[in-house]
Amino acid sequence: MARKGVLLRREEIIDAMVEQISARGIAATRVADVASAMGVSTGLIFYHFETKEALLAAAFPRAMQHDMDDLAKIVARRSSAAARLNAVIKLYSPAGGAPGWRLWIDGWAAALRDPGLVQAMRDIDNIWRTAVRDLIVEGNEASEFSCRNPEVSAARITALLDGLAVQKVVRGAGPTPTERKRWIDEVLEFELQAG
Structure with missing residues:
Protein backbone atom coordinates (compact mmCIF):
# COMPACT_ATOMS: atom_id res chain seq x y z
CA MET A 1 0.00 0.00 0.00
CA ALA A 2 1.33 3.44 -0.96
CA ARG A 3 2.02 5.95 1.77
CA LYS A 4 -0.58 8.65 2.05
CA GLY A 5 0.45 12.11 0.96
CA VAL A 6 1.66 14.46 3.67
CA LEU A 7 -1.17 16.95 3.06
CA LEU A 8 -3.81 14.22 3.09
CA ARG A 9 -2.47 12.79 6.35
CA ARG A 10 -2.34 16.29 7.87
CA GLU A 11 -6.00 16.84 6.94
CA GLU A 12 -6.97 13.47 8.43
CA ILE A 13 -5.23 14.40 11.68
CA ILE A 14 -7.10 17.71 11.84
CA ASP A 15 -10.39 15.92 11.20
CA ALA A 16 -9.62 13.39 13.93
CA MET A 17 -8.80 16.20 16.36
CA VAL A 18 -12.12 17.89 15.53
CA GLU A 19 -13.95 14.64 16.35
CA GLN A 20 -12.06 14.22 19.61
CA ILE A 21 -12.51 17.78 20.89
CA SER A 22 -16.18 17.66 19.95
CA ALA A 23 -16.65 14.42 21.90
CA ARG A 24 -14.26 14.93 24.83
CA GLY A 25 -13.76 18.68 25.10
CA ILE A 26 -10.53 20.53 24.48
CA ALA A 27 -8.91 20.09 27.91
CA ALA A 28 -9.65 16.36 28.06
CA THR A 29 -8.38 15.58 24.57
CA ARG A 30 -4.84 14.24 24.39
CA VAL A 31 -2.71 13.72 21.30
CA ALA A 32 -2.79 10.02 22.25
CA ASP A 33 -6.60 10.10 21.84
CA VAL A 34 -6.27 11.47 18.32
CA ALA A 35 -3.59 8.89 17.44
CA SER A 36 -5.67 6.06 18.89
CA ALA A 37 -8.77 7.13 16.95
CA MET A 38 -6.71 7.10 13.76
CA GLY A 39 -4.85 3.88 14.55
CA VAL A 40 -1.46 5.59 14.27
CA SER A 41 1.36 6.51 16.63
CA THR A 42 1.59 9.81 18.46
CA GLY A 43 4.90 10.26 16.66
CA LEU A 44 3.03 10.64 13.38
CA ILE A 45 0.84 13.35 14.93
CA PHE A 46 3.90 15.18 16.24
CA TYR A 47 5.59 14.85 12.84
CA HIS A 48 2.80 17.00 11.37
CA PHE A 49 2.07 19.20 14.40
CA GLU A 50 4.84 20.10 16.81
CA THR A 51 2.47 20.42 19.78
CA LYS A 52 -1.11 19.70 20.79
CA GLU A 53 -1.64 23.46 20.79
CA ALA A 54 -0.57 23.73 17.14
CA LEU A 55 -2.95 20.91 16.23
CA LEU A 56 -5.75 22.58 18.18
CA ALA A 57 -5.15 25.93 16.44
CA ALA A 58 -5.51 24.14 13.09
CA ALA A 59 -8.52 22.09 14.15
CA PHE A 60 -10.65 24.68 15.92
CA PRO A 61 -11.58 26.72 12.83
CA ARG A 62 -12.56 23.50 11.07
CA ALA A 63 -14.70 22.48 14.03
Missing part, protein backbone atom coordinates in the same frame (compact mmCIF):
# COMPACT_ATOMS: atom_id res chain seq x y z
CA MET A 64 -16.60 25.76 13.64
CA GLN A 65 -16.81 25.55 9.83
CA HIS A 66 -20.40 24.29 9.72
CA ASP A 67 -21.58 27.41 11.58
CA MET A 68 -19.40 29.62 9.36
CA ASP A 69 -20.92 28.04 6.24
CA ASP A 70 -24.43 28.62 7.60
CA LEU A 71 -23.53 32.23 8.36
CA ALA A 72 -22.22 32.80 4.82
CA LYS A 73 -25.39 31.33 3.32
CA ILE A 74 -27.59 33.66 5.36
CA VAL A 75 -25.54 36.74 4.50
CA ALA A 76 -25.67 35.84 0.79
CA ARG A 77 -29.47 35.55 0.69
CA ARG A 78 -31.45 37.96 -1.47
CA SER A 79 -33.65 39.38 1.23
CA SER A 80 -33.75 42.52 3.33
CA ALA A 81 -30.90 43.31 5.66
CA ALA A 82 -33.36 43.09 8.56
CA ALA A 83 -34.48 39.58 7.58
CA ARG A 84 -30.90 38.40 7.19
CA LEU A 85 -29.81 40.02 10.45
CA ASN A 86 -32.65 38.29 12.28
CA ALA A 87 -31.58 34.97 10.72
CA VAL A 88 -27.95 35.58 11.79
CA ILE A 89 -29.11 36.40 15.33
CA LYS A 90 -31.18 33.21 15.40
CA LEU A 91 -28.20 31.16 14.19
CA TYR A 92 -25.91 32.82 16.75
CA SER A 93 -28.29 32.30 19.65
CA PRO A 94 -27.95 29.07 21.66
CA ALA A 95 -30.75 26.60 21.11
CA GLY A 96 -31.32 22.95 21.95
CA GLY A 97 -28.14 21.22 23.06
CA ALA A 98 -26.04 24.00 21.44
CA PRO A 99 -23.08 21.75 20.50
CA GLY A 100 -21.42 24.61 18.61
CA TRP A 101 -21.69 26.83 21.66
CA ARG A 102 -20.21 24.16 23.93
CA LEU A 103 -17.17 23.98 21.69
CA TRP A 104 -16.97 27.78 21.35
CA ILE A 105 -17.06 28.29 25.13
CA ASP A 106 -14.52 25.48 25.51
CA GLY A 107 -12.32 27.32 23.01
CA TRP A 108 -12.54 30.57 24.97
CA ALA A 109 -11.46 28.75 28.12
CA ALA A 110 -8.57 26.98 26.36
CA ALA A 111 -7.43 30.25 24.76
CA LEU A 112 -6.74 31.64 28.24
CA ARG A 113 -3.80 29.23 28.44
CA ASP A 114 -3.03 28.73 24.75
CA PRO A 115 -1.74 31.78 22.88
CA GLY A 116 -1.87 29.85 19.58
CA LEU A 117 -5.61 29.43 19.93
CA VAL A 118 -6.20 33.10 20.72
CA GLN A 119 -5.81 34.19 17.09
CA ALA A 120 -8.07 31.45 15.77
CA MET A 121 -10.74 32.51 18.27
CA ARG A 122 -10.34 36.17 17.34
CA ASP A 123 -10.61 35.39 13.64
CA ILE A 124 -13.84 33.42 14.06
CA ASP A 125 -15.33 36.00 16.42
CA ASN A 126 -14.45 38.74 13.94
CA ILE A 127 -16.30 36.91 11.15
CA TRP A 128 -19.50 36.93 13.23
CA ARG A 129 -19.18 40.53 14.39
CA THR A 130 -18.31 41.74 10.89
CA ALA A 131 -21.35 39.97 9.43
CA VAL A 132 -23.60 41.68 12.00
CA ARG A 133 -21.95 45.05 11.39
CA ASP A 134 -22.17 44.75 7.60
CA LEU A 135 -25.86 43.86 7.76
CA ILE A 136 -26.48 46.88 9.98
CA VAL A 137 -24.63 49.12 7.50
CA GLU A 138 -26.64 47.63 4.65
CA GLY A 139 -29.85 48.16 6.61
CA ASN A 140 -28.89 51.78 7.26
CA GLU A 141 -28.29 52.31 3.53
CA ALA A 142 -31.70 50.79 2.73
CA SER A 143 -33.40 52.92 5.42
CA GLU A 144 -34.35 49.77 7.35
CA PHE A 145 -32.26 50.90 10.33
CA SER A 146 -31.06 54.17 11.74
CA CYS A 147 -28.03 52.97 13.67
CA ARG A 148 -25.51 55.67 14.58
CA ASN A 149 -22.50 53.40 15.08
CA PRO A 150 -22.77 49.97 13.41
CA GLU A 151 -19.38 48.82 14.73
CA VAL A 152 -20.27 49.49 18.37
CA SER A 153 -23.80 48.16 17.97
CA ALA A 154 -22.51 44.92 16.43
CA ALA A 155 -20.08 44.51 19.35
CA ARG A 156 -22.85 45.07 21.92
CA ILE A 157 -25.30 42.75 20.16
CA THR A 158 -22.80 39.90 19.88
CA ALA A 159 -21.64 40.48 23.48
CA LEU A 160 -25.24 40.06 24.67
CA LEU A 161 -25.59 36.85 22.67
CA ASP A 162 -22.28 35.55 24.04
CA GLY A 163 -23.42 36.23 27.61
CA LEU A 164 -26.80 34.57 27.08
CA ALA A 165 -25.06 31.54 25.59
CA VAL A 166 -22.74 31.21 28.58
CA GLN A 167 -25.72 31.39 30.96
CA LYS A 168 -27.61 28.71 29.05
CA VAL A 169 -24.82 26.33 28.08
CA VAL A 170 -22.48 26.54 31.07
CA ARG A 171 -24.79 27.43 33.91
CA GLY A 172 -28.01 25.91 32.60
CA ALA A 173 -29.64 29.10 33.84
CA GLY A 174 -30.59 32.52 32.63
CA PRO A 175 -33.76 33.68 30.94
CA THR A 176 -36.30 31.34 29.38
CA PRO A 177 -36.31 31.11 25.58
CA THR A 178 -39.25 33.53 25.49
CA GLU A 179 -37.47 36.00 27.77
CA ARG A 180 -34.23 35.59 25.83
CA LYS A 181 -36.01 36.43 22.57
CA ARG A 182 -37.65 39.48 24.17
CA TRP A 183 -34.31 40.72 25.52
CA ILE A 184 -32.64 40.29 22.13
CA ASP A 185 -35.54 42.03 20.35
CA GLU A 186 -35.36 44.94 22.82
CA VAL A 187 -31.61 45.31 22.33
CA LEU A 188 -31.96 45.14 18.55
CA GLU A 189 -34.67 47.79 18.62
CA PHE A 190 -32.50 50.04 20.80
CA GLU A 191 -29.32 49.50 18.76
CA LEU A 192 -30.89 49.72 15.31
CA GLN A 193 -33.50 52.37 16.00
CA ALA A 194 -35.66 50.38 13.56
CA GLY A 195 -39.02 51.89 12.85
